[in-house]
Amino acid sequence: MxxxxxxxxxxxxxxxxxxxxxxxxxxxxxxxxxxxxxxxxxxxxxxxxxxxxxxxxxxxxxxxxxxxxxxxxxxxxxxxxxxxxxxxxxxxxxxxxxxxxxxxxxxxxxxxxxxxxxxxxxxxxxxxxxxxxxxIDHQRFRPEGGDLRAEFGIDGAATCIVSVRRHEALYDVETLVRAFEGVRSTLREGVLLLAGGGSRTHVLRAMVEDAGASDAVIFLGELEGEQLASLYRTADVYVSTSTVDGSSISLLEAMASGAVPVVTDIPGNRQWVPEGVGVRFPVGDHEQLGAVLLELEADPARRARMGEAAARLAQEHADxxxxxxxxxxxxxxxxxxxxxxxxx
The missing domain is CATH 3.40.50.2000 (Glycogen Phosphorylase B;)
Known part of the structure; x- marks a missing residue:
């Protein structure tokens, strides 16, 4: 053939x-x-x-x-x-x-x-x-293994929010930055880790600087392989603000690593993030996203249950x-x- x-x-x-x-x-x-x-x-x-x-x-x-x-x-x-x-x-x-x-x-x-x-x-x-x-590759993307907290000096109790989507209009990472800016003072030592890059990176950096949030937002650039796997294991919450998706590979990798998925309520995400596995929010709604981040930060037991459920779903259906x-x-x-x- x-x-x-x-x-x-x-x-x-x-x-x-x-x-x-x-x-x-x-x-x-x-x-x-x-x-x-x-x-x-x-x-x-x-x-x-x-x-x-x-x-x-x-x-x-x-x-x-x-x-x-x-x-x-x-x-x-x-x-x-x-x-x-x-x-x-x-x-x-x-x-x-x-x-x-x-x-x-x-x-x-x-x-x-x-x-x-x-x-x-x-x-x-x-x-x-x-x-x-x-x-995805479940040998690489799994809950067990090292993370990046020590490398970036992140306290073990801090809530780590991660995005790896490209910095392009399609993925609307600005909504996540706005949401984080709105709730940062309430989150206990919350940290936002932004991987990836693109034509909107300069806009995101300007937003962070204007909000005085540079101490709580880390731009990581492009990550691959074991670095990416370690980043997912660092995440308490994985956020995708994408305006359109099929089956997002990064979403599945994050879920398999035990991160709680918080994603836009679009058709491509609904199959992978049902109730009890993660949370969906309306496209572009930074206030609703901020409220979700606060709810998850306030309820670590719920967050742990969702992370375990997300890892199981990815293990069973995304090999x-x-x-x-x-x-x-x-x-x-x-x-x-x-x-x-x-x-x-």
Missing amino acids: RVLYVSGTDGVHDRRMIDAWADHGVDVSALVLDPAAPDVGLFATTAERFQPDVVHAGPVPTIAFVVAQAWSGPLIAMSWGFDLMADVEADDAMRDRASAVLARADVVIVDNDAVYERARSLGAADAAIVRFPWG WRDGARRLRGAADLAVARHARRAVS
Whole structure:
């Protein structure tokens, strides 16, 4: 089996997917196209040279759309969550392209129930949709292990609030900073740890400085590997202020590490943060988020129960190995459905 993996990025999640194909006996080749202007000629040349049995492409309305124009063989279209949950809502042309791809694709990979329902509403056939929860590495992300409190001089009794979302408008980290500013004087030695970076980092730094909160907010920059795992174990509370998500990998990593998830009440989060596991709040509502932080700080027993429940849910339902095993079956399904459709 030969699979050509086509994406608009070359990030950690792409590499995980490529490795998963290879680990399950597939001869895989990868191609990165510019999502703003995908080069159909480059794709055609690469496909001609590699001669894949299946092409696996996403996001749906950009990369997969271009691939679908130039590839007549078995096609797996993979949603990255934001493409079907946000992009198609903001742009009618994106919606039309997504619908065309979902009707053409032999298999459609989605990462959670909300994206599944959106794919169906846009024209994907039930028989074509494969749920593929991205999952995480539970050997790395677990409650047991070291944290970063000593490294940053954080008192053991301090409430540590952590965010690792990119500093871009989509993730709205400003709402978390506003919430923290509003309750900082009430939190007992509360500390906000902001990992990641992006075009809005300077805005966040200015907000913190203007509020006189620089002593309680630490900007960590980009973290990976064991540093990231240690950060999650440092967290009492993990916050995601994202305006849109599918299955957020950082959310699952934090949950598996025992942090209490406090996340926006959006479709992609509801599957992973039910009542008793964490708390959801309205998008952009810094006052409600601040109230949640105070409630959790005041009730450590409840916080401990939620952290344990979050770790159990992630352990049971978000194992990367379980999802990776489904890839070969998805390729076989794409080949079989393509053959059936060709003769129908």
